[in-house]
Amino acid sequence: MARPAARPAKPSRPARGPDPLGTATRRAALRLLDAVLRRGEPLESALALATRALPGGPDRGLAHAIAAETLRRLPDLDALIDSATRQRLPDDAKARFVLRVALVQALALGTPPHAAIATVLPLVDGGPKRLVHGVFGTLMRGGATLSEVPSLLPAVAERWRAYWGEEAVAAAARAIAAPPPLDLTLRDPGTTADWVERLGGTSLAPGHVRLPAGAGAVSELPGYAEGAWWVQDLAASIPARLLATGAAPGARALDLCAAPGGKTLQLAAAGYAVTAVDVSESRAARLRDNRDRIGLAYDIALADVLDWSPGAPAQAVLVDAPCSATGIFRRHPDVLHRAGDATIAEMAELQTRILDRAADWVAPGGTLVYATCSLEPAEGEAQLTRFLAARGDFALAPPTQAELPQGVAPTSEGWVRTLPGTVEAVGGCDGFFVARLTRL
Numbered sequence: 001m002a003r004p005a006a007r008p009a010k011p012s013r014p015a016r017g018p019d020p021l022g023t024a025t026r027r028a029a030l031r032l033l034d035a036v037l038r039r040g041e042p043l044e045s046a047l048a049l050a051t052r053a054l055p056g057g058p059d060r061g062l063a064h065a066i067a068a069e070t071l072r073r074l075p076d077l078d079a080l081i082d083s084a085t086r087q088r089l090p091d092d093a094k095a096r097f098v099l100r101v102a103l104v105q106a107l108a109l110g111t112p113p114h115a116a117i118a119t120v121l122p123l124v125d126g127g128p129k130r131l132v133h134g135v136f137g138t139l140m141r142g143g144a145t146l147s148e149v150p151s152l153l154p155a156v157a158e159r160w161r162a163y164w165g166e167e168a169v170a171a172a173a174r175a176i177a178a179p180p181p182l183d184l185t186l187r188d189p190g191t192t193a194d195w196v197e198r199l200g201g202t203s204l205a206p207g208h209v210r211l212p213a214g215a216g217a218v219s220e221l222p223g224y225a226e227g228a229w230w231v232q233d234l235a236a237s238i239p240a241r242l243l244a245t246g247a248a249p250g251a252r253a254l255d256l257c258a259a260p261g262g263k264t265l266q267l268a269a270a271g272y273a274v275t276a277v278d279v280s281e282s283r284a285a286r287l288r289d290n291r292d293r294i295g296l297a298y299d300i301a302l303a304d305v306l307d308w309s310p311g312a313p314a315q316a317v318l319v320d321a322p323c324s325a326t327g328i329f330r331r332h333p334d335v336l337h338r339a340g341d342a343t344i345a346e347m348a349e350l351q352t353r354i355l356d357r358a359a360d361w362v363a364p365g366g367t368l369v370y371a372t373c374s375l376e377p378a379e380g381e382a383q384l385t386r387f388l389a390a391r392g393d394f395a396l397a398p399p400t401q402a403e404l405p406q407g408v409a410p411t412s413e414g415w416v417r418t419l420p421g422t423v424e425a426v427g428g429c430d431g432f433f434v435a436r437l438t439r440l
């Protein structure tokens with residue numbers, strides 16, 4: 001029998017030497033972009049693995065900043081790249097990724113152009129180095145700039161234009177450009193004026209303090225160590241505000257989908273005996289950490305709401321449902337790249353299952369609040385319309401103006417919808433849908 005011919009040895013890839021100074025950070029930024037854009041992972045979840053080779057916090061922070069700013073500016077960066085290449089680079093070409101990272105540094109992050117390109121060129125080793133160098137050089141010599149207000153991704157702009165109109169799309173683009181303020185929720189709303197003064201902030205509601213962007217490290221701010229407040233966007237504070245009204249001390253509240261626990265803390269501070277349920281172990285750990293730091297009491301159940309059930313119905317039930325999270329795009333620009341029609345439909349289906357199950361745990365005369373940090377009506381308005389049509393034993397309990405922050409009003413339907421233009425003149429807020437219902 002003839003022996004099979006020996007296979008020619010594969011040329012082995014030369015081992016990669018150590019990265020030149022600064023390149024390891026850009027390599028990590030590239031890995032983050034790859035995780036978000038090619039694999040659909042959340043930027044924050046990809047961070048630990050992508051940056052594990054970096055020596056410390058500042059390098060990790062820079063890798064994160066490069067990736068986040070690239071995601072904010074992606075349509076404009078790509079338009080520049082396309083304007084300088086004869087043949088369009090495929091969306092997933094390494095050269096395009098590397099050019100995005102070089103350009104965002106030079107045009108948005110203040111890195112000198114020679115450093116921006118020198119630190120990324122080793123990333124295309126064995127690839128089209130000359131092309132990358134050439135495109136970058138052409139754009140720099142031609143005085144390329146990025147517009148002050150970034151362009152929204154076309155698919156997102158089209159979706160939101162259809163739902164919310166042109167002005168909301170323009171406000172969303174402006175919101176991407178401006179770093180959002182820091183919102184704090186106070187453990188004791190009665191101390192609002194004191195904390196506004198101590199922290200040098202402003203307030204749009206009892207128990208709320210707003211500090212300008214860049215207020216410094218959160219853990220260094222007065223009141224952090226003593227647990228006087230926690231970080232929570234103004235819009236995110238609305239769902240629990242609607243349950244705090246008329247809370248009977250010691251009444252039972254279920255906070256389903258609770259971690260990291262901003263709303264759990266509000267409910268506990270309002271006097272409820274809260275059970276906080278979440279399926280994620282790592283996120284539930286933050287429920288514990290926050291409880292320890294703030295010094296409020298609540299029970300934590302690590303469980304899937306679709307399997308779990310409470311021993312008895314509760315006076316208050318909060319469903320802050322998992323969602324596409326497109327309403328938090330200012331702090332998490334990756335959501336806009338990851339949440340397409342399929343994700344939105346998948347999340348809406350999960351929300352339906354959670355909401356329908358949770359509704360049965362509301363005691364007669366009790367209150368149910370349903371909320372999502374999404375700008376997609378399928379996860380808000382349509383979800384509630386469906387629920388109300390199916391459940392004659394629930395009725396909307398519209399919020400009063402006094403229950404809502406300044407600048408936020410209930411809609412004519414009787415729920416709350418915050419949009420990119422909401423309170424824009426004083427720093428804006430996340431996009432949320434919130435509805436309160438009473439069980440008859």
Ligand SMILES: C[S@@+](CC[C@H](N)C(=O)[O-])C[C@H]1O[C@@H](n2cnc3c(N)ncnc32)[C@H](O)[C@@H]1O
Nearest residue numbers: 257258259260261262263278279280304305320
């Ligand atoms: C929007 S976040 C909650 C934010 C939280 N309410 C707060 O204010 O800090 C949604 C949460 O739902 C949790 N989750 C998703 N599916 C779940 C399920 N089937 N059962 C329980 N929790 C779930 C996720 O782990 C996530 O922490």
